[in-house]
Amino acid sequence: MRRRDLLKSSAGLAALAGLGGLGGRAFAQEMPTFTPEEGASLRLLRWVPFVAGEEEAWNANTQAFTEATGIQVQIDQESWEDVRPKAAVAANVGSGPDMVMSWFDDPFQYPDKLVDVTDLCTALGERDGGWYDGLRAYATQGDRFIAVPLCAIGNAICYRDSHMQAAGFTEFPSDTAGFLELCKAMQANGTPAGFPHGKAVGDGNNYAHWLLWSHGGMTVDENGQVVIDSPETRAAIEYAKQLYATFIPGTESWLDINNNRAFLAGEISLTANGVSLYYAAKNDPAMAEIAEDIRTTNLPIGPVGESVELHQTSTINIFQHTPYPNAAKAYVAWMFQPDNFNRWLEGASAYCCQPLRAYESNPVWSSNPIHVPYSKASASLRTNGYAGPLGPASAGAMADYVLVDMFAEAVTGQRTTDDAIANAVRRLERYYRS
């Protein structure tokens, strides 16, 4: 069965499940109605899709919206790194797209330029089982929703089952200590792990944040005071050093694509990635053996005692400069109708994780055991710059690779642990200066 066939057949199931399970509840809750303005038309700026099925489903839902309401929706795509500057300029100039599908802390770069969507989001949350805390935090300022949480792009460990078993493990360790033992054993077997310590925007930041958070460290406190110089951070760095010693050589030069390449070529047997890694193997007949052997699981739990990860997140922001705010809200409400949203999640084939708890029952998560860890992304997600406020400071610190650099400096021995932390403190204080 090819992936496409699987998607087609399970899409039918999804439609049924959506109608039966969620549709019932939808009638129980009152959704506010948004009456589109006369003669409205909309423009949405979004990131270039990573999964063709996701784009197809989104566009099909949009098409249905246009047919139902007569409102034309133009969808512009930008590569995912270009969305941030484009959206920021649109917000400040007050023209351009009416809505943007943006990343991470973008709504907090221009909170005053966004339409309040509290009415819409509150109703959606009440209807569909509530928003996940992490994703809600990316969209709320005080009690106000300034954006609509859309999804988390899940990150999970991908490993070769046979290589793990050959290393003497029958089950994947769930804690950081056991994980280190596994990596040591796998290295001894010649099937090492590899996580990027290079300037990998997605994978590198995911790994660095997990290292810090799983050990209880954090960059700043609730007031934006830099608190990274802590015993927890030291423990995280010491742990990272030990893990790094078990990796395949060269991970300090890795960019986002390198771990995928090395994994698919059989050079490494364990890394963390989006579900795309699995599909790259599955869709290539030459890699059938690897695809059969791949298993996925969540990153192990550290001393902090719970599963905490960064993951990429996306929100939909409606600009105040749009002449048609009600049409925009109607569009978003349409996309979040259970049938439509389920279809979209299906299309994304586990690449996107739902922002609302009701969609945990979407069949995409039960259709393939590989997908299961990715269904927990929204639950384990912590906001960037935890526990500090979201905004230009948190965004800048991540884009400048402050954490990635701190770990890389220490594990490669370029700086001592103390110096690496001191350097991170300096850089963070600069970003979080009032």
Add this chain to the structure above:
Amino acid sequence: MTPTEIRAAASDSPPSRSVLRRFVESRNGLGLLFMLPAAAFLLCFLTYPLGLGVWLGFTDTTIGRPGIFIGLENYAWLLDDPVFWLAVFNTVLYTAIASVLKFGLGLWLALILNERLPFKTFFRAIVLLPWVVPTVLSALAFWWIYDSQFSIISHVLMGWGWIDAPINFLGDPGAARASVIAANVWRGIPFVAISLLAGLQTIPQSLNEAAVLDGATPWQRFTKITLPLLTPIIAVVMTFSVLFTFTDFQLIYVLTRGGPVNATHLMATLSFQRAIPGGQLGEGAAIAVAMIPFLLAAILFSFFGLQRRKWQQGGQD
């Protein structure tokens, strides 16, 4: 209106108009007028962006928020920022080594191409290839060549049994710097070689023939005739070469994004990283402005150091 009528009308016009007329008809005035479009062009597309960049460097502008004037705060921070100084060091090292190598190898290549060779034009065309291929494409090729797992170089050397493990081209700071410099040299040689070849062909053959008759060795002919006559073109070529190298961006961005641990971050890449993805436009602009003194120094050096020798103007050294 006939010409006579125009002249009549002109003589009747008030003095102010005749001043304007005299200005337009004068040699200098007309020249000034003709230069206006060019000046406007320069002002709009060169002076304004440059001025804006310098101004941004004195503000705390971020993407999405207009900044306020903060004086030298950005520069004070950079002065104290080890990552910035590392980038400055990398940029100077990168430029110096790459330029010297490009000059040496480029001159050598030009001298060879200037000799009688079979398929001369074919070789000259081939030499230009690295220059013609878009940088991003050649950088991607080098990315594979330097990959920490799939490098063809490592593969071949391991096949020969010379090394046991793949070379960590982009992971070790020293190796990473050498690797990006090698890629830059490969890309930059054709420009130097072809330009110097053009210079070599302007040197009259008769000078060399006369020297041969006087019993000069090939080395003497090279140092006493070729090199001195080539200096002006070397000055221009190397100025451009240094400028291109100093402001290099694409190669680094594709190969390492400045890694490992900022060991290959150039000022241009650091400026971009902080200004656009990082959103700190003011600080990014300050880093870019900090490149200007280095660039000016390079230009002044090649123009006054290489081109203004007295003997080039017929005087004594």
